[in-house]
Amino acid sequence: MAVQAASSGPPTPAVVASRRPGTARARLRGLGPSVVLLVISIVLLYPVIDAAVGTFLTQGTGRPTLGYWRQAFAAIPVFKDMGVSALLAIVVVAFVLLVATPCGYALAKLRFRGSGVVFLVAVACMMIPIESILIPEYINFVRLGLVGTLWGTALVYIGMGIPFGVFLTTNYFRNIPDSLIEAALVDGAGNVAGFWRVMLPLARPALAIVAVMQFLGVWNDLLTALLFMPQSVQTIGVGLAGLPGTHVANTNALVAGSVLSAVPPVLVYLVFQRYLISGLTLGAEK
Numbered sequence: 582m583a584v585q586a587a588s589s590g591p592p593t594p595a596v597v598a599s600r601r602p603g604t605a606r607a608r609l610r611g612l613g614p615s616v617v618l619l620v621i622s623i624v625l626l627y628p629v630i631d632a633a634v635g636t637f638l639t640q641g642t643g644r645p646t647l648g649y650w651r652q653a654f655a656a657i658p659v660f661k662d663m664g665v666s667a668l669l670a671i672v673v674v675a676f677v678l679l680v681a682t683p684c685g686y687a688l689a690k691l692r693f694r695g696s697g698v699v700f701l702v703a704v705a706c707m708m709i710p711i712e713s714i715l716i717p718e719y720i721n722f723v724r725l726g727l728v729g730t731l732w733g734t735a736l737v738y739i740g741m742g743i744p745f746g747v748f749l750t751t752n753y754f755r756n757i758p759d760s761l762i763e764a765a766l767v768d769g770a771g772n773v774a775g776f777w778r779v780m781l782p783l784a785r786p787a788l789a790i791v792a793v794m795q796f797l798g799v800w801n802d803l804l805t806a807l808l809f810m811p812q813s814v815q816t817i818g819v820g821l822a823g824l825p826g827t828h829v830a831n832t833n834a835l836v837a838g839s840v841l842s843a844v845p846p847v848l849v850y851l852v853f854q855r856y857l858i859s860g861l862t863l864g865a866e867k
Contacts, residue, residue, distance in 0.1 A: 586751065596659045600782075606712065608761045611621055612764060616623075619661075631767045632840075633836070633840045635833060635836065636649045636650065636834075636836050636840065637649075638835050640833070649833040649836070649837045650834075652834035652837075653824070653834040653835070653837045653838040653841075655839065656782075656824050657820040657821070657823070657824060658820070659817070659820070659838055659841060659842070661814075662815055662816060662819070662820040663812050663817045663841075663842060663845070665731075665815065665816055665817075665818045665819070666799070666800050666816040666842075667800075667845065668734060669731065669734065669738070669799055669806075669826060670737050670795070670796045670799040670800050671741060671796075671801050671818065673735055673738040673739055673785070673795055674795045674796055674799075675743040675792075676735070676739045677739055677743055677746045677795050678746065678788055678792060679744070680739075680743050680789060681742075681743050681745075681746025681747045681749075681750055681791060682746070682750050682781070682784065682788065683742045683776065683791040684746075684747045684750070684751075684798065685746070685747050685748075685749070685750025685751040685753070685754055685787075686754050686780055686784075687752075688700050688749070688751045688778050689750075689751045689752075689754035689755045689782070690754055690759065690762055691756075699791075700747075700751060701750075703744045703747040703748050703751075704744070704748055706744035707744045711741060711804075711805070711848070712747075712804070714818075715763075715804065715805070715808065719808055719809070722736075722737070722809065724859040727809075727814070728809055729807075729809070729810070729811040730811060731811065731814065733809055734805065734809040734810050736806055738795075738798070738799050738802075738805065739810055741805075742791075742795045742798065745794065745795075746791045746793070746795070748789050749787055749790060749791055750784065750791065753784055753786070753787035754780060754784065754787075757780065757783055761780075762775045762776075762779055762780060763780055765778065765779045766857070775785060786856045787854050789856040790856050792853075793849060793850065793853045793856070796846070796849055797846050797849065797850070798844050799817075800816075800817075800845065801818065801846065802816075802818060803818040803819065803822055806818060806819050807819050807822070817838075818842075819844040820838075821835060821838050821839060821842065824838065
């Protein structure tokens with residue numbers, strides 16, 4: 582009887598709110614965008630998932646097999662090529678951050694003549710199509726003896742990545758209040774110490790965006806690596822492009838290698854996705 586009496590008492594405010602028709606409609610409206618995004622994700626991911634599953638099934642019979650994976654590993658050194666791509670991407674990311682970050686700080690916080698022109702030049706360099714400069718760049722690198730070397734290839738990527746890094750870090754540093762660096766200067770810190778101790782820790786989201794974009798750009802690139810890399814070593818993109826019988830016999834072997842090569846970029850994106858999403862609006866903010 583005591584239990585019945587307790588259960589028959591007046592409902593709590595939360596229970597009353599949950600029984601209101603407006604609350605149910607609001608929940609349904611809230612589920613709408615999630616359902617739409619789920620449907621879009623399924624449509625976009627289905628071809629990728631279907632191709633990945635197809636690498637484990639024989640054509641025609643649909644029986645399980647690892648033959649296509651064996652073909653991919655037999656045709657090219659997959660892990661070696663992935664290691665070359667990772668090394669190249671890490672070197673490029675390190676040098677781009679080393680150059681672009683202090684440049685962005687100087688353009689955003691230090692007042693000097695011509696800083697606006699330098700920033701406009703960086704923006705203009707971003708607008709130049711890569712394909713339009715590869716031929717003259719290749720000729721210049723041949724004269725310097727840098728074609729066919731890993732460092733020469735890295736220099737090409739670094740040169741193409743610095744303008745974007747300068748643009749992004751400059752806009753990010755501009756959004757940081759000047760009072761923070763002024764307080765550091767009042768406390769006796771110079772510009773270098775203020776940049777290292779105050780501004781650099783605050784700029785970690787922007788640095789993460791630059792690092793992710795450069796890593797993905799180097800990892801997924803084919804044309805530059807094909808032209809400038811030495812023939813003794815190759816990136817995973819070049820290795821997969823040169824897979825024998827790519828267009829006829831080894832299509833599933835190509836997909837198998839592509840699935841494996843896509844794992845590092847996906848992991849990098851998943852780790853830094855919140856920085857990537859927030860960084861997409863940095864260039865539009867003042």
